[in-house]
Structures are given as structure tokens and as C-alpha cells.
């Protein structure tokens with residue numbers, strides 16, 4: 109078995125140390141000398157990595173990834189999405205249920221789970237659909253998915269809103285029994301009919317149908333009341349408006365069991381970009397205003413928003429490189445999330461906020477998803493799920509050099525701070541020197 113020694117690595121809030129990875133766990137955080145270490149490793153191969161200037165974080169965890177398998181393997185597969193995730197520093201991703209067939213049965217979630225294990229690059233944790241076929245009419249087999257080999261704990265109709273309040277109430281009641289969570293795509297469908305982008309001055313100027321902030325806020329307001337009434341856990345997907353942050357803030361103050369996520373793109377990009385009519389900027393919920401971006405950043409820093417989740421939404425060229433109105437919504441996220449968040453927080457805080465990043469991109473999402481092996485502090489005895497970042501390096505985004513099968517990144521040509529150097533899953537490198545290991 110190969111052991112790895114990360115020499116001189118920066119750990120959160122501590123002086124640089126040597127970190128020994130062996131037998132799937134963090135075996136030691138330097139106390140011994142290198143000679144003692146070598147003697148103790150008889151029989152094991154030792155790979156020494158000079159990690160001076162590199163930062164180690166617990167492996168990132170994505171609560172919101174679209175892997176497109178089964179059904180749209182031309183856009184992404186579990187394997188290609190896993191490669192993208194590992195390169196982005198992730199050790200676990202939660203796979204959304206809007207596949208074809210929909211992940212609304214034990215059979216489909218087990219298939220996705222198995223494909224993830226076979227790829228072996230990140231832990232793929234399937235999310236189950238709330239309603240059969242995402243149709244919003246009948247509850248799916250939530251219990252069977254929870255009891256399956258995939259042990260589903262998060263349920264979501266993402267891409268669609270569970271808009272029937274009675275169905276939403278029943279879903280919350282059902283998952284409460286096993287401490288599951290309903291992750292809601294908050295969009296009142298009657299208010300977004302014909303919507304193409306954020307409703308505001310830009311949509312008016314471009315003549316594109318508007319998606320008003322209130323369509324998101326109305327559902328979140330309703331759902332925090334339902335979650336409070338039932339006493340169950342609600343998670344709000346891709347929060348995009350300042351008003352939503354306020355509703356969630358007030359609900360948390362009242363003790364409602366609500367958590368929330370924001371995407372990297374909603375922390376950086378605004379609706380002005382739609383003026384180009386380039387569908388790469390079309391996404392659901394849509395890019396919003398500068399004031400929304402500022403409120404989302406503040407909400408993330410304060411912890412009103414618990415998590416950064418990518419909403420990685422790969423789309424094949426024919427579904428994206430067409431007229432705006434016909435293009436599918438969604439953008440890639442896994443390979444650029446950490447650099448975007450690092451840059452955003454440098455802007456806001458004036459320095460690198462590793463503790464915040466570790467919490468919002470690993471510890472909190474692992475807790476919400478119930479992934480006990482992930483989001484753990486990098487101390488002796490912990491599972492060796494971690495990522496190594498070079499904060500001084502920069503990357504320039506080339507859409508066709510990404511591991512994803514699709515190329516719909518809104519960051520093409522941009523230079524971003526921070527490079528993922530290595531990722532380890534249970535002590536085995538999935539990425540070394542910025543390259544996937546298998």
C-alpha cells in the first residue's frame with residue numbers, strides 16, 4: 109500500500125505541518141521526524157510531495173450536481189462528471205434526480221450509486237425525486253429509496269418546483285421519520301410562464317420574458333412555514349435573490365430547520381450578461397442584479413446561506429449553442445467552483461478565507477447530506493478525504509480542456525485564482541499534479 113507524505117502543507121488555523129496519509133486515513137500530522145517516519149513504514153512505498161505553500165482542505169462536497177446518466181450520456185456521464193469533480197477538489201457529489209429515467213425508484217438510485225463506485229473518483233450520493241417523474245402529482249417511493257443500497261437522504265424535484273403545498277407538506281412529513289431533507293427548487297411556476305431571464309430593466313430592454321424574484325421568494329416563504337409546521341428539514345436550492353436571503357434569515361431566527369445553498373455563478377455574474385444573447389448565460393434561476401449578488405455574498409459570509417453548491421448543469425452543444433429562447437438553462441460548475449469562491453471571498457474579505465471555504469464547501473454540505481466520512485477535520489485518524497490547493501497559482505478557463513463532456517462554462521477565457529493540485533479519496537489520489545489519476 110502506498111503512503112503519501114505532504115510536506116510543509118498549510119492546515120486551517122495551524123502552522124505548516126507534514127501530513128501522512130496511509131491506509132485510507134490521516135495517519136499522522138507531524139510530530140515525528142522524517143527518519144522515524146521512514147523507519148515506521150517498512151513494506152510500504154512512501155511518496156513524498158513537497159506541499160510548501162499549498163493549502164489542505166477537507167475534500168469538497170457538492171450538494172447539487174447534474175450528472176445526466178442515465179439518459180443524456182452525450183452531455184455527461186457519472187464517470188466524466190466524477191473526473192470533473194475530482195479535478196475541482198471534490199470528494200463527494202450529490203447527483204440530482206432529473207435524469208431519464210428520473211431517479212424516482214430504488215432501482216435508478218442504486219444504478220447511479222453503483223456507477224459512482226465503479227468510477228471510483230468521488231463518492232456519488234444519489235438524490236431521489238420527490239414526485240413520480242418530477243411531475244408534481246404523486247409522491248415517489250421515498251421510503252424505498254431511503255432503504256435502498258444508495259441510502260438516499262435528500263429528495264428533490266430540482267428543475268421543477270414541488271409547487272402543490274399539500275404534496276410538499278406530505279413530503280416533509282414523510283422524510284421527517286428518517287431525518288431526511290427536501291431540497292426545493294423554489295419557483296412558483298405560474299409566475300415564471302414564458303420566463304427567459306431575470307425580470308428587470310435588462311429583460312425589458314431585450315424583450316425577453318421575465319422571471320421575477322418574487323417567484324422564488326413566494327415559494328421559500330411558504331416552505332419555511334410548512335417546514336416549521338411539520339418540524340421537518342427543508343433545504344433551499346440555488347438561492348438567487350436578496351429577498352430570499354432575508355426570508356431564510358428570519359426563518360432561522362425563529363428556529364425553522366432550514367438550510368440553503370448559493371451557486372458560484374450567482375455570487376459573481378449578473379443579468380447584464382444576457383445583453384450578449386449568449387445562451388451560456390441562461391440558467392435557472394436566472395442571473396440577477398448587483399444588489400442580489402451583494403446580498404448573497406453577505407448571506408454566505410454570515411452563514412444565513414450554509415453552502416456553496418455548484419448546480420453543475422452540463423448541456424450538449426446542440427442544446428446550448430442555439431437561439432437564447434431555445435437553449436436549455438444551466439452552466440458547468442465543478443471545475444471552477446473553488447477558484448470562483450476564492451476570488452469572490454478575496455474581494456469581500458481582503459484575504460484568503462480558508463476556514464469559511466472549508467465550512468461552506470465541505471463541512472456544512474457533508475453535514476446536510478449526512479456524509480459522515482466527508483467534511484471532517486484533517487486530524488490524525490480522520491478518513492483521508494482532502495484536497496490540496498495552490499492559492500498563488502492562477503488558471504485560465506478553456507472550455508474544451510475541461511474534463512466535463514460538455515463545454516457550457518460562462519468563465520471561458522477568464523483567469524481565476526487558485527489551482528487544485530491534488531485530491532485524495534480515502535487515502536488514494538484521484539488527482540495528482542492537476543491531473544486525474546485514472
Ligand SMILES: NC(=O)N[C@@H](CC(=O)O)C(=O)O
Nearest residue numbers: 174266267391392421437438
Ligand atoms: N439549473 C439549471 O439551469 N438547469 C438544471 C435544472 C434547472 O434547475 O432548470 C439542469 O438540469 O440543467
